[in-house]
Amino acid sequence: MIPQWELTTANLLAATLRYTTPLILGALAGLFSERSGIINIAIEGIMLIGAFFAVVGTFFATEAGLGALAPWVGLLTAIVAGIAVALIHGAVSIRYKANQVVSGVAINTLATGLTAFLLAAIFGKPGQSPEVMPIPQVDLTATVPFKYLFFWLDYIPVLRVSLGGPLTPFIYIALALVAICWWVLFRTPTGLRIRSVGEHPKAADTVGVKVASTRYLGVALSGALGGIAGASLSIGLLSGFSENMTSGRGFIALAAMIFGKWNPVGALLASLLFGLSEAGGGLAQALGLGGVIPTEFILMAPYVLTMLALAGFVGRATPPSALGVPYEKGQR
Amino acid sequence: MARKNAWLDLAIPVLAIVFALLISVALIAIIGKDPATALSALWKASFGSRRNIGQLLMQSTPLILTGLSVAVAFRCGLFNIGGEGQIMMAQLVAAVVGYSLNLPGFLHLPLAIVAGILAGGVWGAIPGFLKARLGVHEVINTIMLNWIAFRFTYWIVNAHLRIETLPRTPEVLETARLSPILPPSQLTTGLFLALLAAAIIYVFLWRTRMGYELRAVGHNPFAAEYGGINVARQTVLAMTIAGGLAGLAGVIQTLGVQRSFFAPSVMPGYGFTGIAVALLGRNHPVGVVLAALLFGFLEQGAPAMQVSAGVPKAVIFIVQALVIFLVAADGIIRSVLSGRKRKEVTTP
Secondary structure, three states, rough: OOOOOHHHHHHHHHHHHHHHHHHHHHHHHHHHHOOOOOOOOOHHHHHHHHHHHHHHHHHHHHHOOOHHHHHHHHHHHHHHHHHHHHHHHHHHHHHHOOOOOHHHHHHHHHHHHHHHHHHHOOOOOOOOOOOOOOOOOOOOHHHHOOHHHHHHHHHHHHHHHHOOOOOOHHHHHHHHHHHHHHHHHHHHHHHHHHHHHHHHHHHHOOOOOOHHHHHHHHHHHHHHHHHHHHHHHHHHOOOOOOOOOOOOHHHHHHHHHHOOOOOHHHHHHHHHHHHHHHHHHHHHHHHHHHOOOHHHHHHHHHHHHHHHHHHHHHHHHOOOOOOOOOOOOOOO | OOOOHHHHHHHHHHHHHHHHHHHHHHHHHHHOOOOHHHHHHHHHHHOOHHHHHHHHHHHHHHHHHHHHHHHHHHOOOOOOOHHHHHHHHHHHHHHHHHHOOOOOOOHHHHHHHHHHHHHHHHHHHHHHHHHHHHHOOOOHHHHHHHHHHHHHHHHHHHHHHOOOOOOOOOOHHHHHOOOOOOOOOOOOOHHHHHHHHHHHHHHHHHHHHHHHHHHHHHHHHHHHHHHOOOOHHHHHHHHHHHHHHHHHHHHHHHHHHHOOOOOOOOOEEEEEEHHHHHOOOOOOOHHEEEEHHHHHHHHHHHHHHHHHHHHOOHHHHHHHHHHHHHOOOHHHHHHHHHHOOOOOOOOO
16 A cells, blocks of 8 residues: 555645646746736736636536536637737837836735625625536546656555646646747747847847737737736636635746746746645645644745745746837837 | 816715616616615715714724825825734734733823834835835735734634634733723724824925935836935835834724724725825815715725615725726726827826
């Protein structure tokens, strides 16, 4: 049988993956926007909007009798809502050239207000939406063709237990997106254009890259990914929306993006670290530390870790050169 | 420079709030509630009686301070989004000083107030220092500190400070309370403290050398440094002052209204509202006081709107966000007003 410590490690691993998922998606969201030169601290707000509209979409799809398809409709709704909100940020930052941090704060405030407002208006119950069907968990390692890819899991009991059971598909979506985003950003012309308007928009402009539209694209992708991140919370990890359910995760995701040097793979590693600190709560319970370290300190850990990570790492992290500077055509 | 558009600069905050309210009224109508009932409830909640006016002023007092807090930081080019955490830490310290010491009133109250301000100041200095020395962006740090303060104060009240079954500190002693000034409302002398703070900040920013240096850093840190100003020191100073102001906001609530510090189950909220207040008030003490009154009016009226017209309280967040958008992207208002002729911000 599997020894206790292995079981605990396996649970920790699974918990880490679950907590990491919204972080990695949020970090990827921030990445596309910032790589194109637009500071986006509104990830938190976009995630919240995504989480809410995922539930709205799923709810009405279920009412319309779509059955098992409902949560996927919810996911789509979340993506559309995320893009819409992100485009507001984009318009304010690109067309009206406002301060991008201020705009981000405004989006976060708007998201808090709008979700609470619509929650009460649509569902009636304050603070919490009715339960909806989440995206069903899958055990990817047991299904063909992945079964053959993961045969080696049987030799490592720890991983078999943690990865081999049903997991929310968002974990796999997130991991796949890391690879896809990396490839798009660094191996396609579109990605090159996005990066160029973030580093040196003037040079990009002179060779014919449309700076504004490319930045809008970056922001829109940011919104889509943020929407998925939010959906992963409300119809992935949980099965409903509660007010302010993002709890600062959007900002931790931004920290993961910075810590990961604006690179998808780096962001993944950083997110794993932060996810581990959130999952550490479960580990502390399992190790019987519940009495020694108060719960609140365990809950504090991700935020403290974020600050330490940023403090220790910032000197070596360089953002895209034109980040946060509105582009003015024709200016020297 | 476009001098003839100076009237527009002053009018923009007013127009921003008008547009924000119009859009919110539209939203209310869209969800099927009656705007007229809502607006009438909103008005009555603040002006319907002498007590209501007192409550309005009571609500606006902390907003004056959190608005000043954000404004001072903005003047140095910094974003203080940590008002929530600064408030909670200051409230904790002020409450502890308020119930645990035995001093005559003329010593106890000032001591509690100063202790609270210092606590807020320290909580603001931390991200200020990290920005000055290590270049870490204060936005993420201040938000992280909000959450850390939230969890920490919750823990310390529940685990160590309470003496009954209620999750709050023992009551602040008589000698450390702020006196009420307009019974039966909850308004206290804290209002005068807030107005005094506004006056002091005005003098500090525009009539002292340190204030000048702070504003210079906000305009252009490179030029300021070239001119001999210590940018790092101004950064820490600005964030410390900002933290202290937000702290004072919390102190007034604790020593005047609540008389005790409750383990927080939600964040205070008026730290965030301070951002909208500062922007609407154009980061100037006079504007901040006026904007604080306006947002106090909205905060006071929101529960009434919910009760009498079924409008969710969260609508005031939407108003706040719209105001921030419209002020920050003032191009939106300008283009609406001049019939979309001016689209781009022209730089000299």
